[in-house]
Amino acid sequence: MLKPQATATRELVNLDGLYAFKVDVDRTGHQDEWFKKPLETTLEMGVPASYNDVFADKSIRDHVGYVWYQREVRVPRGWAGERIHIRLDSATHEGMVYVNDVLVAQHVGGYMPFSADITDHVSPGRTFRLTIAVNNELTQATIPPGTVTVTEDGRRKQGYMHDFYNYAGLHRSVWLFSTPGVAIEDVTVVTGVEGTAGTVEYSAVVAGGSGSETVTVTLSDADGVEVAAGDGSNGTLTVPNAILWRPGAAYLYRLTIAVKNDDGTLLDEYSLPVGIRTVEVRGNKFLINAEPFYFTGFGMHEDHITIGKGHNAAQMVNDFELLKWVGANSFRTSHYPYSEEVLEYADRHGIVVINETAAVGLNAGFASFFGEGPKSTYSEEFVNEDTAANHRQAISELIARDKNHPSVVIWSIANEPNSSEDGARPYFAPLAELARKLDPTRPVGFVNVMMDPFDKDTITDLFDVIMLNRYYGWYVNTGDLQSAEKALEAELKGWEAKHGKPIIMTEYGADTMPGLHSLYEQPWSEEFQSSFLDMFHRVHDRVESVVGEHVWNFADFQTSNGIMRVDGNKKGAFTRDRRPKSAAFALRERWTQLGSKKQG
Template identity: 75%
Template sequence: MLKPQASETREIVNLDGLYRFKVDFDRSGHRDEWFRAPLDSDLEMGVPASYNDVFPDKAIRDHVGYVWYQRDVRVPRGWAGERIHVRLDSATHEGMVWVDETLVAQHTGGYMPFSADITEHVTPGQVFRLTISVNNELTQATIPPGTITVTEDGRRQQSYLHDFYNYAGLHRSVWLFSTPSVTVDDITVVTGFEASAGSVEYSIATAGGTGSETVTVSLRDADGAEVTHADGVRGTLTIADVVLWKPGAAYLYSLTAEIRDGGRLLDSYTLPVGVRTVEVHGKEFLINGEPFYFTGFGMHEDHVAIGKGHSNAQMVNDFQLLDWVGANSFRTSHYPYAEEVMEFADRHGIVVIDETAAVGLHLGFGAVFGGIAKKTYVEGGVDANTAANHRQAISELVARDKNHPSVVIWSIANEPNGSEEGAREYFAPLAELTRRLDPTRPVGYVNVMFDTPDKELLGDLFDVVLLNRYYGWYVNNGDLETAEQSLEKELREWDAKYGKPMIMTEYGPDTMPGFHSIYEQPWSEEYQAAFLAMYHRVFDRVDAMVGEQVWNFADFQTSNGIMRVDGNKKGVFTRDRRPKPAAYALRKRWTALAGTK
């Protein structure tokens, strides 16, 4: 699943901007074939962005179902003879794409790119009408799951068991791009090193050829000087005096794959490559053979007005704040982030735990979100349909992100039910699938606080122990002394049970900016700082701890409920990215740790 790019043989046009926009309130759009004519609506919507908070209209914000986007697109006239594609970097949660009156693509899963070859439906130099319907519905089978109910007066309502607002729309860029008819279809690299010699094992999939073409590969250093080259669709490149990709010190080579017919260049694709290794060794997490200690956050793609829309400026601001606070890593909680984010992490040496959108696979959580607790692994719950979509989510994630040096762990779910009968049967094949798709990276799942070591059934299927704990918040609220004892006791039990590296992937209390207390009262800024300091004391006493990722980087929007006041306030930064005092405390600790751990 190569990201489109411009090269000697490929061109790309960005289709972001303003689209005609219509909300399909009465679910008539598909029946009435809205793609056949200009959308009958005065609304326009910016892409990329979530549409929910853009309009001052509750009916749009709460809408459950389809919305429609449409614009006219002119195909560059120079593209005659090329294959022409349209690509959506995401459509949350389901997208259908028409070119004029032809349905060209349909994709479910709100955080992954998809594309369609539209060569037969368009003419270079001419205009076509691009129509996209986007559905925000979550059902028990989707990843993440949800439930739709209909009120007595006929209103559809969406509920879900995850703690972030169900933003929807075209959250990421839309592209028109050309490829030649014979293409580099995919590239996979696996890197390594021995003493000062680096290695890049590569394998290239081509498409559209006759088999008589030749494939060559060249590797350049960051200054653009050729380091080495080779022939053939697979092989190993050796780099003398390799410069490794390291956390905090990124270094990227670029690998160019070319297909030729005789002397004629048919296709050329360039991939950034960071040479590094990742390994679990006993209780250590090794990057390039050296113990690595994760500092940072679970994050969200979440901003005022644009919701989950990708914005390059906001992304740079978030990375700058990560740098300021001394973080070396983050988790893409609770879904894959925009590819621009992954590439930025590659270029700047930030380490990533890459997570699927499998959040809310715990029907016991119904009680927390205003419903009732149910069994999880039952038909109509987390069942074979969920598993099929979960497999798709894992496969697409690995296909998209396998070449990013920043990605060091696959997290295949956040807080699933890991103690109920059926959990092992559900997760064992998924862990195995992830390993088969990528044998080079450790695999984990994120454990929920209910699934204590005496009850949990899954840990031996995974390489690392990823824990979310809220001692001092959801339990022992306001009592950090008891919380400290409970936390340390539990961490030692995990260590005794599995003897694997452990990362605290979530810990933190809701904190109201501006609320102060000399009594360490929950919700106060002082309590947040004291809470984090307590966790850090414990982490420093438990050897198997190899990382701490605070929940959350910033405050973020959630669904309504008595647990949340305009969203989740566990951010170390506010939603508009102002520091709470805890940010300064973390900065002090993490900058000091950078030199030692």
């Protein structure tokens, strides 16, 4: 799943911008074949962005079903003789792509890219009509799951069991790109360290050739100087005195793969950055380059005012700058894969990433919280074989897209599933096995929910790390931090004794209204949030197996309608518009001093 790039043999055109936009209120767009003519609408919508908060129209914000995007696209005239492709970096949660009158691509899963070869449907130098239908519906089988109901007056309502808003639309870029007839389709890189040398094992997939082509590989340092070279589509390069990719000190080499015909003519070329590093779990330690690593940072969300989950480069940089300011060295992509640009930035700046699928809400225990009736988690009515099939797809696509990023050190295959109910182990054992088969080089984990402590959980032994979301002092022992501290420490020591694996606290936090202050550390006040985090940190420092802490959340974010949330979740160390709360300064003080104590 190579990201399109411009090389000596490839070109690409960005198709972001304004599109004609129409909401399929009556669900007739496919029947009436809207893709065969210009959309009858006066609305326009920017790409990339969620559409929900852009229009001053509640019916658009609450719409359940398809919306349609359309624009004219001109194919560069110099692309004659090339293969021509259309790619969407995401369409949440289902995308259908039409070129003129033809459906060329369809994909379910809101956070992964998909593409189509449209060579036979377009002509270089001429325009075509691009129409994209995007469906925001979540069903029992989708990842994440949800339910659609119809009210007595005919309105369709989307229900789901995750605590962030179901933003929809074209959240990431749309591309038109060319490839040669003989093309590199995939590249896999695995790095290692042998003494002072680094190793780069590579495997390239070349399609469209006769078999007589030659493949050459070069590895260059950050200054562009060649440090290793090889022949063939598979091999291992050795880099003497390699500079390793390290947290906070990223160093990237560049691997370039070239395909040539028998007379030496270049047919295709593709390059990607390579960070030489190792990741390992040893006992209760998490090691990067054989050195203990302690995670500090946050669970985050792709969530901004107006554009929702839409990717924006400037806002991404601002978020990373705030991570740097607060002393964070890592984050989790809660609760779905983020834009590839985010991982590329993390690669370049030495930020460590726990990369997570969109499998959130696989837990019937949350049914009452989210207004759903009682149900069993692992049953035909909820998490069944259809769910498992989509979950396998989500894991496979995540690893296929992000396997070469040095910043990614853990695959998290689910957030807060039911891990104690009958059916959990038969459901998750094959998924853990699949993740390891697809990538044997990284630890695999899932994030455990508070309702399934160590004496109830049935699946943690299947995984390499223990990742826990805990809210002692907030959802339980509310406001009583003394009792919360005892309960938290007792549970962490129970996990430590049972499994002896590294523990990462992947969520802990308290809702906090910015500007609310209290002499008595009252819940919802900024003082309580800081004291709450201090309590967790005291416990973390007393439990040897704790190797990381990710506060929930980096910034306040939008959630679905509900009496427990006032304009969203307020657990952020920063407000939704990125102003620091008092807790941000407390975290900065701890984390900037913690590195030298915890690492090494």
